[in-house]
Amino acid sequence: MESINDILKKNGLNITEGRKNILGLFLETNGALSHADIEKNTEVEFDRVTVYRTLQKFVESGIIHQIPTTDNTILYALCKDNCVAGHHHDEHVHFICNDCEKTTCLENVTVPTVTLPKGFKPTHSAMIVKGRCLDCNH
Amino acid sequence: MESINDILKKNGLNITEGRKNILGLFLETNGALSHADIEKNTEVEFDRVTVYRTLQKFVESGIIHQIPTTDNTILYALCKDNCVAGHHHDEHVHFICNDCEKTTCLENVTVPTVTLPKGFKPTHSAMIVKGRCLDCNH
């Protein structure tokens, strides 16, 4: 069982109130969080700027990754185990529920490879599936 | 050859300067446009608000569709032929070039179906591929 402090240390980050708190929020949430979610739900209030910078640090060091969305929001979710700093392995499918609006990382569903027209060289793919999630299908 | 006015009429929209102009911009562009692109490139200047509302109308009536992105921008692109109002058929792959930053609709590459974990019911999928596009591969 890995403690919050261990995770921060392992990723070369200093241990601060903000980082502990925000990382904690990710750990107790299964699903993705937006900047706004985080700002509202930390135990102590943190400055908006701190949240931005913390998220930035977390992405850089490979603790969380960004999720593409169909609207204009940015979502973040924990990387499972195997992300190395600066080199994310987030090529799994993301699921957005139409009912509860929650975004879930489907860690076990990898993004399939598609054949592109001649001349297009792919480097990275992302896939979003919308529908109704496990919880909402009761 | 379908004129701009025909397209607007067919989709139940009144014909106005703004709509003609913005639709024209889409027709002469192959690729996706952001709000900012549109605001900068229309022949006459339109109010920011007008652009927002025009895009909204176009999406509602099925002339254009939104494209998911990995950053926090919203992109729009023309629907080819078969979109009915409120029911888009944009299940093709979108390609974002790392060099020129342009987004291209790969109309002929359909989003593959993935098998989801038990309990997840999909209704819609989107896929984004990043890399180097036709033009930038010289």
Place this chain on the structure above:
DNA sequence: CGTTTATTTGCAACAATAGTGCAAAAACGA
């Protein structure tokens, strides 16, 4: 431990991006 150094935080200010209400202007239908 306490002191020094480096990092992080919060504030203030700013910039860019969205959205709303309302009156004037334009488009449509007859």
Place this chain on the structure above:
DNA sequence: TCGTTTTTGCACTATTGTTGCAAATAAACG
């Protein structure tokens, strides 16, 4: 052309993201 409906632009407000800088905090080291 006239009356009705729709669309537009302006002013205003809200939200979101960024930057510089001084104060606060964490780490490093004796």
